[in-house]
Amino acid sequence: xxxxxxxxxxxxxxxxxxxxxTDDKNKVLCxxxxxxxxxxxxxxxxxxxxxxxxxxxxxxxxxxxxxTLTVDRIADMAEGxxxxxxxxxxxxxxxxxxxRPNGLIIGKRRVALGVVGVIYESRPNVTxxxxxxxxxxxxxxxxxGGSDAICSNKAIVAVxxxxxxxxxxxxxxxxxxxxxxRETTMAFMKMKDYVDVLIPRGGAGLISNVVNNAxxxxxxxxxxxxxxxxxxxxxxxxxxxxxxxxxxxxxxVCNACESLLVHEKVAKEFLPMLQLAMLExxxxxxADEVCGKILNSSISTVKPATExxxxxxxxxxxxxxxxxxxxxxxxxxxxKYNTSHSESIVTSDYDAAQKFLDEVDAACVYVNASTRFSDxxxxxxxxxxxxSTQKLHARGPMGLEALTSYKYIVYGSGQIRE
Amino acid sequence: xxxxxxxxxxxxxxxxxxxxxTDDKNKVLCxxxxxxxxxxxxxxxxxxxxxxxxxxxxxxxxxxxxxTLTVDRIADMAEGxxxxxxxxxxxxxxxxxxxRPNGLIIGKRRVALGVVGVIYESRPNVTxxxxxxxxxxxxxxxxxGGSDAICSNKAIVAVxxxxxxxxxxxxxxxxxxxxxxRETTMAFMKMKDYVDVLIPRGGAGLISNVVNNAxxxxxxxxxxxxxxxxxxxxxxxxxxxxxxxxxxxxxxVCNACESLLVHEKVAKEFLPMLQLAMLExxxxxxADEVCGKILNSSISTVKPATExxxxxxxxxxxxxxxxxxxxxxxxxxxxKYNTSHSESIVTSDYDAAQKFLDEVDAACVYVNASTRFSDxxxxxxxxxxxxSTQKLHARGPMGLEALTSYKYIVYGSGQIRE
Numbered sequence: 001x002x003x004x005x006x007x008x009x010x011x012x013x014x015x016x017x018x019x020x021x022t023d024d025k026n027k028v029l030c031x032x033x034x035x036x037x038x039x040x041x042x043x044x045x046x047x048x049x050x051x052x053x054x055x056x057x058x059x060x061x062x063x064x065x066x067x068t069l070t071v072d073r074i075a076d077m078a079e080g081x082x083x084x085x086x087x088x089x090x091x092x093x094x095x096x097x098x099x100r101p102n103g104l105i106i107g108k109r110r111v112a113l114g115v116v117g118v119i120y121e122s123r124p125n126v127t128x129x130x131x132x133x134x135x136x137x138x139x140x141x142x143x144x145g146g147s148d149a150i151c152s153n154k155a156i157v158a159v160x161x162x163x164x165x166x167x168x169x170x171x172x173x174x175x176x177x178x179x180x181x182r183e184t185t186m187a188f189m190k191m192k193d194y195v196d197v198l199i200p201r202g203g204a205g206l207i208s209n210v211v212n213n214a215x216x217x218x219x220x221x222x223x224x225x226x227x228x229x230x231x232x233x234x235x236x237x238x239x240x241x242x243x244x245x246x247x248x249x250x251x252x253v254c255n256a257c258e259s260l261l262v263h264e265k266v267a268k269e270f271l272p273m274l275q276l277a278m279l280e281x282x283x284x285x286x287a288d289e290v291c292g293k294i295l296n297s298s299i300s301t302v303k304p305a306t307e308x309x310x311x312x313x314x315x316x317x318x319x320x321x322x323x324x325x326x327x328x329x330x331x332x333x334x335x336k337y338n339t340s341h342s343e344s345i346v347t348s349d350y351d352a353a354q355k356f357l358d359e360v361d362a363a364c365v366y367v368n369a370s371t372r373f374s375d376x377x378x379x380x381x382x383x384x385x386x387x388s389t390q391k392l393h394a395r396g397p398m399g400l401e402a403l404t405s406y407k408y409i410v411y412g413s414g415q416i417r418e
Numbered sequence: 419x420x421x422x423x424x425x426x427x428x429x430x431x432x433x434x435x436x437x438x439x440t441d442d443k444n445k446v447l448c449x450x451x452x453x454x455x456x457x458x459x460x461x462x463x464x465x466x467x468x469x470x471x472x473x474x475x476x477x478x479x480x481x482x483x484x485x486t487l488t489v490d491r492i493a494d495m496a497e498g499x500x501x502x503x504x505x506x507x508x509x510x511x512x513x514x515x516x517x518r519p520n521g522l523i524i525g526k527r528r529v530a531l532g533v534v535g536v537i538y539e540s541r542p543n544v545t546x547x548x549x550x551x552x553x554x555x556x557x558x559x560x561x562x563g564g565s566d567a568i569c570s571n572k573a574i575v576a577v578x579x580x581x582x583x584x585x586x587x588x589x590x591x592x593x594x595x596x597x598x599x600r601e602t603t604m605a606f607m608k609m610k611d612y613v614d615v616l617i618p619r620g621g622a623g624l625i626s627n628v629v630n631n632a633x634x635x636x637x638x639x640x641x642x643x644x645x646x647x648x649x650x651x652x653x654x655x656x657x658x659x660x661x662x663x664x665x666x667x668x669x670x671v672c673n674a675c676e677s678l679l680v681h682e683k684v685a686k687e688f689l690p691m692l693q694l695a696m697l698e699x700x701x702x703x704x705a706d707e708v709c710g711k712i713l714n715s716s717i718s719t720v721k722p723a724t725e726x727x728x729x730x731x732x733x734x735x736x737x738x739x740x741x742x743x744x745x746x747x748x749x750x751x752x753x754k755y756n757t758s759h760s761e762s763i764v765t766s767d768y769d770a771a772q773k774f775l776d777e778v779d780a781a782c783v784y785v786n787a788s789t790r791f792s793d794x795x796x797x798x799x800x801x802x803x804x805x806s807t808q809k810l811h812a813r814g815p816m817g818l819e820a821l822t823s824y825k826y827i828v829y830g831s832g833q834i835r836e
Contacts, residue, residue: 015753019776098798104787106797113809114779192629196809211610215630217638217810238832245834335433357827358437361532369522369830378835379524379826380516391531391614391823392635393811405809408797409775412787414656416663417796 003187006175007194010115010140013172018112018138022089024167025136029085032163033078036128039159040074046155047124054148062252067122067149077128077156080383084132087382090400091138105411110404112138114196117188119144119210121202124152130201131160131174133385137403140173142195144188146202147180154178189214196405197393201386204313219393219402221386224254224341225313226371229330229356231347232263236270238368239346240277243319245370246344248281252315254387255342255374259310259320261330267323268294275300283317290323310337327352331359338362340389342371363389363396421605424593425612428533428558431590436530436556440507442585447503447550450581451496454546457577458492464573465542472566480670485540485567495546495574498801502550505800508818509556523829528822530556532614535606537562537628539620542570548619549578549592551803555821558591560613562606564620565598572596607632614823615811619804622731637811637820639804642672642759643731644789647748647774649765650681654688656786657764658695661737664762664788666699670733672805673760673792677728677738679748685741686712693718701735708741728755745770749777756780758807760789781807781814 036043047069054064090110097107116139118130127143134141145153157176164171177188189198192215200210204223211218228246230239246257262270271294275285278300285295286305295302309320310333324330327345334343344366345356353367364374374397376384381399388394394402454461465487472482508528515525534557536548545561552559563571575594582589595606607616610633618628622641629636646664648657664675680688689712693703696718703713704723713720727738728751742748745763752761762784763774771785782792792815794802799817806812812820 015777015779100796100798104791212633217635217808219810220635235832241832241834249835359433361433362825364826364828366828367830369828369833370835372835373522373828373833374826378518378522380518390635392637395823396826405813407780408782408792408814410782410784410787410791411771412785414653414659415787415791416659417667417788417790 003177003179003184004191004194006177007115007142007188007191009172010142010175011194013170014112014114014140016170017135017140017173018091018114020138020169022091025089025138026085028163028167028169029081029132029136031166032128032131032160033081033085035159035163036074036078036081036156039155040071043074043152043155043159044069044071046151049151050149059148063122063148067124067152069124069152073125077125080125080129081132084136084383087136087400089136090404095406102415103413104415107409107411108406109409111407113403113405115140115142115194116403117142117144117191117195117198117216119185119188119198119200119202119206120146121206122146122148124149124156126201127153127156127176128160130385133383133400134403135173137400139403140175142175142177142188144177144185150178150180186213189216192216199386219386219388219398220390221388222254223313223339223389224256224387225258225311225337225339226255226342226344227259227261227334227338228257228344228346228371229261229324229327229334230263230266230270231327231345231349231352232265233349233352234263234266234270234346235348236266236273239270240273242344242346242368242370243274244277246372247283247319248278248317249370249372251317253372254313255371256315257319257344257371258313259322259337261322261324261333262291263330264290264323264325267291271295271321281317283319285319285321287321288323291321295321313339327355331356335359335361341387342366342374344369344371363387421595421597421602422609422612424595425533425560425606425609427590428560428593429612431588432530432532432558434588435553435558435591436509436532438556438587440509443507443554443556444503446581446585446587447499447554449584450546450549450578451499453577453581454492454496454499454574457573458489461492461570461573461577462487462489464569467569468567477566481540481566485542485570487542487570491543495543498543498547499550502554502801505554505818507554508822513824520833521831522833525827525829526824527827529825531821531823533558533560533612534821535560535562535609535613535616535634537603537606537616537618537620537624538564539624540564540566542567542574544619545571545574545594546578548803551801551818552821553591555818557821558593560593560595560606562595562603568596568598604631607634610634617804637804637806637816638808639806640672641731641757641807642674642805643676643729643755643757644673644760644762645677645679645752645756646675646762646764646789647679647742647745647752648681648684648688649745649763649767649770650683651767651770652681652684652688652764653766654684654691657688658691660762660764660786660788661692662695664790665701665737666696666735667788667790669735671790672731673789674733675737675789676731677740677755679740679742679751680709681748682708682741682743685709689713689739699735701737703737703739705739706741709739713739731757745773749774753777753779759805760784760792762787762789781805
């Protein structure tokens, strides 16, 4: 279908979806979950085509793993939709209401954003996740998935659309851009007349492409160059556990730790403890001069850190390591190189903890905890559309509320302005 | 000064301004107010140069009026700063805090946005207004005013900076881009590494230029094609007062009414009443066929409405008029042609009022009141940085809170993710 027409039809449909009752929306989500499971074979067959194409193109194993669906993964997608159905519906909530001196009653009512565009890469499960979250919040959604997953995405969208049709909801509530060329993506980002917000989900390249080219308002997500600062007054055993967890529990995620700052007074004791704890993970260290001398290069790879290392999100078993002389140096370094995602201090000093919370400029600032908790589920939101690294609209893990706006409803009795 | 260096210095300064105590910020604002009054002569002398240049260039009278400062207008600017000082400081408020099952305590703390860019036209009073609101909310601000007001803006900024210097606040908290060429403005809009949000204030051309070219997140403001729908069950006397007020009380503002929709059952009675009430204002009507026949063209200018009229923000003594057969037609028309600003229904019917509030997609939706109330002061915010017509971040009149973001502060005791 013509892109502009698709966007226009989605926009025309947003009023209908925006005012649907919660029970009706939940029915669609649960039906969609059942249909996903029932159509597992069809989806897997289409997914196999994508995998075949990816292998032919020589895609690397990790990427193929992300692209691959299984019976269990489809069951997880279905369960994800059921979980979203169980969450309470934020739409319609009146956030405040008050009476003005002239008698006007002004209320602030939570409403859907309208049409949400999601641009993502090769994970086909994002297709049903994004639909579930957007639909629950009364939004129409237009998806632009990676070309590598096009067969899988078409199959999943066909199933989800069936749930809409079965429940007499216009199928334009969910749209997949099937064209995979770059021109279409560029044109989509400028459909400002019809699309209210654009959420890119993926690597740094995808996100900066969207930020630089979209005229639709964007919620920037995802890139995380997260630091842990081990303070002079840290419990070093706790610090080892936290850094090890944040670095190695899952390396490919945006809330993993990429850089370690350690106070000069504890570096000599702490770094060997950490190196030992992370030994079996074969972590590579990119260290400044001081830390390079402390780290034992006979048991781990230790390389000198370059300026580029301080700004790098490795998403790998690599960590940059720097020695600092005080907390101010740590905070300045973090504010210079971080991506405003998640930062943590390990300390038992009250003032240091408060100072770090106050002065580090990031979506999530931790004391004595792993950065890996920056996640909608871990924060108690029940679901997550992404982690915002911008300050506008939503910051940090985004739950259902991030997919809403508000409008002022004003009850008058003939008031005019003097 | 080099533009990028200016933006970088502002960014480096944001931590200092962001953590200033409320009393210290208020002291700066009150000092700045006093200094504005004390330097009235200097500011007026510089303003005279701008006016002289504008006259030489043949600027129209209305525009010259906007550009002109007087002793009273400077006193108003000073009083505006004192009023902002009196408002409560939103920074530091903890919006929520809760304990997770694993013991993590997660709080959501309101923080400054960081660096706010404001691009505006020829009103020099915006210079001090924008500084006051941004500074109160702990933000650094970079101003890009219209070239016509450059001498006035330089003089005002010099005075405001003196208040910063006197109070030992880095003067980079306030910056004026003095270069008036288009290339500088374009480059400014792309200073994403240093500027957190861009707020354009001005006409439709300025706003669309910013939206189309900025890579910094934008809060779109201002353009208002506002409608009033006079329902079948309207109190017609009330409707006359409301439409007259919304159309003629002040024509040049974004919350003025530009389009009237009237139910076919009351059009014949209502339109002559309205025409009579607005007679002395010489309002011109751009009417559809039905209304064109009802309106008396011997006492007012009545022209046939074109398709273009339905989408036009006149900012003049002109109103488009259309007859509708039911409320659904009115809502559909509004949602098609409005700019999501302010819309009002006049009715005594409960269902019609609720339906209008539910289904009209706009920042402010009114029942039985003039659209002219869409304003930060009228809404009780005490001040206003603009009226947002987008759904992201802030919608409708924006008070101090619209100039803030939040960050999650997480208190742990060694938690790691399993």
